[in-house]
Structures are given as structure tokens and as C-alpha cells.
Amino acid sequence: MRFELMYESFFKIIEGIPLTLQVVSISTVLGLALAIIVALMRISGKKSMSIPAYYLVYLIRGTPLLLQLYFVYYGLGQFSFIRESILWPILKEPYWCGIITLTISTGAYSSEIIRGGILSVSKNFIEASGALGLNKIKTFLLITLPITVRQALPAYGNELILMVKASSLISIITLMEITGIARTIISKTYAPVEIFLVAGSIYLIINFIIVLAVGLAERKLGTVKAN
Amino acid sequence: MFEVFSFGSSGWGDEMLMGALMTVLVSASSLLLGILIGIIFAACKLSNIFILKIVANTYTTIIRGIPELLVIYLLFFGGSGAVMYIAKIFGYDGYIELNAFTIGTIAVGSISGAYSTEVIRGAVNSVHKGQFEAGKTLGLNGYGLYGRVIFPQVARIALPGIGNVWQITLKDTALISVTGLVEIMRQSRIAAGSTHEPFIFYTAAIILYLVITRLSNILFDKAENTYSKGFVSKGAL
Numbered sequence: 001m002r003f004e005l006m007y008e009s010f011f012k013i014i015e016g017i018p019l020t021l022q023v024v025s026i027s028t029v030l031g032l033a034l035a036i037i038v039a040l041m042r043i044s045g046k047k048s049m050s051i052p053a054y055y056l057v058y059l060i061r062g063t064p065l066l067l068q069l070y071f072v073y074y075g076l077g078q079f080s081f082i083r084e085s086i087l088w089p090i091l092k093e094p095y096w097c098g099i100i101t102l103t104i105s106t107g108a109y110s111s112e113i114i115r116g117g118i119l120s121v122s123k124n125f126i127e128a129s130g131a132l133g134l135n136k137i138k139t140f141l142l143i144t145l146p147i148t149v150r151q152a153l154p155a156y157g158n159e160l161i162l163m164v165k166a167s168s169l170i171s172i173i174t175l176m177e178i179t180g181i182a183r184t185i186i187s188k189t190y191a192p193v194e195i196f197l198v199a200g201s202i203y204l205i206i207n208f209i210i211v212l213a214v215g216l217a218e219r220k221l222g223t224v225k226a227n
Numbered sequence: 228m229f230e231v232f233s234f235g236s237s238g239w240g241d242e243m244l245m246g247a248l249m250t251v252l253v254s255a256s257s258l259l260l261g262i263l264i265g266i267i268f269a270a271c272k273l274s275n276i277f278i279l280k281i282v283a284n285t286y287t288t289i290i291r292g293i294p295e296l297l298v299i300y301l302l303f304f305g306g307s308g309a310v311m312y313i314a315k316i317f318g319y320d321g322y323i324e325l326n327a328f329t330i331g332t333i334a335v336g337s338i339s340g341a342y343s344t345e346v347i348r349g350a351v352n353s354v355h356k357g358q359f360e361a362g363k364t365l366g367l368n369g370y371g372l373y374g375r376v377i378f379p380q381v382a383r384i385a386l387p388g389i390g391n392v393w394q395i396t397l398k399d400t401a402l403i404s405v406t407g408l409v410e411i412m413r414q415s416r417i418a419a420g421s422t423h424e425p426f427i428f429y430t431a432a433i434i435l436y437l438v439i440t441r442l443s444n445i446l447f448d449k450a451e452n453t454y455s456k457g458f459v460s461k462g463a464l
Contacts, residue, residue: 064401
């Protein structure tokens with residue numbers, strides 16, 4: 001064990017934490033919005049809405065994230081109409097390609113969590129709120145949504161951890177976050193075990209904080225019996 | 228547009244299919260290694276020995292909390308060193324280099340092993356206590372009890388979970404393309420680079436993955452039906 005090297009590389013690797021957290025938080029927020037839209041499309045009961053949503057989820061869940069990342073970063077840039085479009089300043093940046101890919105990925109996965117949460121809300125609640133004179137939008141915002149949040153929170157916590165793990169892939173498209181820096185140090189010093197321990201502990205700490213925060217949120221909201 | 232997928236030396240069709248075959252092979256061997264690891268660590272978790280529990284819990288926590296890519300880097304850069312270190316203890320002093328397939332199988336297998344551990348542990352827990360007691364009453368122990376009575380029941384309950392682990396494993400093998408193993412991901416990168424057609428090759432790779440997941444879904448459904456004969460089906464509940 002080269003402890004001195006571990007000590008030195010620790011300070012280099014923590015410089016990657018802001019980028020990891022930034023990418024994770026931006027794509028989580030955007031992905032959550034996408035997930036709600038996809039989940040509502042799937043349970044809308046209209047085939048023109050639910051079928052595209054189903055296939056989006058199927059496509060994202062059936063293919064590796066790395067492939068999706070390559071597809072967005074390398075694949076889309078092949079076409080001149082994309083290179084000439086107004087989107088190109090965004091699509092040529094690995095940073096935004098990473099965020100777009102992670103957003104779509106977490107959007108698809110979380111939409112299943114949210115769909116499960118919405119479907120778990122008992123019909124009785126919806127009927128009761130109708131009887132109280134609440135319209136559809138109010139019922140969704142005041143009854144369905146709060147229960148869904150509580151139902152979906154544990155599974156969504158897992159999804160957040162998966163996002164932190166998934167964000168390591170953007171190091172492959174040249175972004176220097178935790179894993180990217182760790183990889184650079186490994187190939188310079190050839191000390192894989194030491195660097196793995198340092199970078200791995202940082203990830204474990206981040207994920208541990210997420211577990212604690214989600215646990216706290218769960219306790220604060222309390223659990224509700226869906227039926 | 229599709230002439231790039233022709234077979235033989237002029238196109239990439241046969242290379243892409245070989246890549247798909249490699250993906251299936253490395254996924255299958257990783258899954259098997261993972262199940263083996265899963266059985267061992269599930270046994271550790273279910274045992275009453277404190278230190279074994281700690282070891283198994285540390286393993287699953289680390290694998291589930293650390294990016295797969297980091298684990299793959301560890302084994303890719305450190306795997307040969309570790310093997311040589313172990314070989315040295317047994318008196319072999321030469322240079323050993325593991326090939327990409329072995330490294331990939333070990334890396335993805337140890338990731339998939341963490342998920343298999345939980346699946347198998349859950350399945351063993353769901354076997355009724357009476358089954359253990361009845362087996363013991365009949366004078367069975369060791370292989371007789373676990374191999375002939377408990378295992379068939381665990382296998383049936385664990386099968387859907389193992390199906391999920393298979394999907395995760397299949398997708399994780401894409402990551403070992405960074406170590407140079409020529410599977411779907413690596414092959415489509417090579418083809419995209421040499422033909423300057425990244426879009427079409429990555430689309431082909433997406434289709435190959437979807438076909439593999441679809442086919443394996445069908446196979447797992449069939450296996451589940453076979454092993455659930457005589458049990459109440461999901462629809463009837």
C-alpha cells in the first residue's frame with residue numbers, strides 16, 4: 001500500500017466531485033420532469049400517448065447506458081443537418097451530451113417508479129375527492145401526487161444512487177469527474193488498488209449521504225397506507 | 228446505406244454478429260460466475276458466523292455503491308498483478324497476463340455476483356421453515372437436505388430475480404469494451420471509426436442489444452413456466 005500516494009491522489013480526485021454532483025443534480029431534476037410526463041403518458045389510456053412512452057422505456061431499459069452515450073455524442077454528430085442546426089452548440093459539448101443521455105435514461109427508469117406510485121393510489125381516494133367537488137387537476141395535485149411521492153420515495157432513492165454510479169460513464173467522453181481523474185492517476189502511477197480505494201470511498205460517502213437524506217425524507221413525510 | 232453490413236471482407240455484418248456472440252458469451256460466463264459467487268455469499272449472509280456476515284455485507288455494499296466502471300478499472304489494471312501475487316505464494320515466479328475475456332468475466336461476474344447474492348438470499352429465506360425441519364426429520368443433511376430438497380425450491384423462486392440480474396449483466400458487459408474485448412460495443416466503435424458512419428453502427432448495436440434482451444426474456448419466461456409447473460400461476464392469484 002502506498003499511503004502517501006493515496007493521500008496525494010485524494011486531493012486530486014475530490015476536485016472531480018463538483019462535476020459529478022453537478023451532472024447528477026441537473027440530470028436528476030430534468031429527468032424527474034421527463035419521468036412525470038412519460039408516466040402520465042403511459043397511464044393516460046390513449047394509445048397514441050401510451051405506446052410511444054412504452055417504447056421509449058423499452059428502448060432505454062434494453063440498451064446499455066454507454067451505448068446511449070455514444071449514440072448521442074458520436075452518432076448524432078454524423079449528420080450535417082444536426083451540425084448546422086441551432087442545437088449543435090449544445091450537442092457538440094460532451095458535458096451537455098452527458099446530461100442529455102443521463103436525463104433520458106433516468107427519465108425512463110423513474111417513469112416506471114412514478115407509474116407504480118400513481119397506480120398504487122387507491123380508487124377510493126380519487127372517488128372521495130370527486131365527491132368533495134375537486135376537479136381532475138386539483139385531485140391530481142392535492143391527492144394523487146402527495147401519496148405518489150411517499151410511495152415512490154424508497155425506489156427513487158435507489159434510482160438516485162444508480163444515477164451517481166451512472167455518472168461515472170461520462171468520463172469516457174473526456175469529462176474529468178471522479179472516475180475520469182481516478183483513471184488518469186491509475187494510468188500514470190499504476191496503483192489501481194490504492195486509487196480504487198480512494199475513489200470508491202468517495203462514491204460510497206456520496207451514496208451514504210443520499211441514503212441518509214432519503215431516509216430522513218421518508219420519515220418526515222411519514223408512510224401512508226395506499227389502500 | 229446497408230452495404231456496410233454485408234458479410235465477408237467488404238462489410239461489417241459478420242463482425243457485428245460475432246460481436247453479439249461475444250457479448251452473449253461473456254454475459255453468460257459472468258452470470259454463471261456471479262451465481263456461484265451469489266451462492267457462496269448468500270450462504271455467508273445466512274450463516275450465524277459474524278465475520279462471514281460482515282464480509283458478505285461489505286462485498287454487496289461496495290459493489291452496489293461504487294460505479295461498475297471503477298470496479299472494471301481495478302480488475303483491468305490490477306487483475307494480472309493480483310494473479311501474479313497469488314501465483315508467487317504458490318512458487319510460480321513468471322509473468323502472467325490475463326486476456327480481456329477472463330478479466331471481463333471476473334469484473335462483470337463480481338458485479339453481478341452482488342445482485343445474485345441478494346436474489347438467492349431472498350429465495351432461501353422464502354423457503355418454508357418446515358421444509359428444513361421435515362428434511363432433517365427424514366435424516367437428510369448436507370447435500371441431501373440442501374441439494375435435493377432446498378435447492379430445487381430456491382431455484383424456482385430465484386429464477387425471475389436471476390432473469391433481472393441477467394439483464395443487468397448483459398448491459399454491464401458493454402463497459403468492458405473499454406478494456407479492449409471486441410463485443411458489440413467495441414465492434415461498433417471500430418466500425419464507426421473506420422467507416423465514419425457512427426449513427427448507423429450505433430443504431431445497429433442498439434437493435435442487437437434489444438434482440439438479445441427480447442430473446443432472453445422469452446427464454447426466461449419459458450423456464451419460469453417449466454419450473455412453476457404444479458404451482459398456482461400469477462394470473463390465477
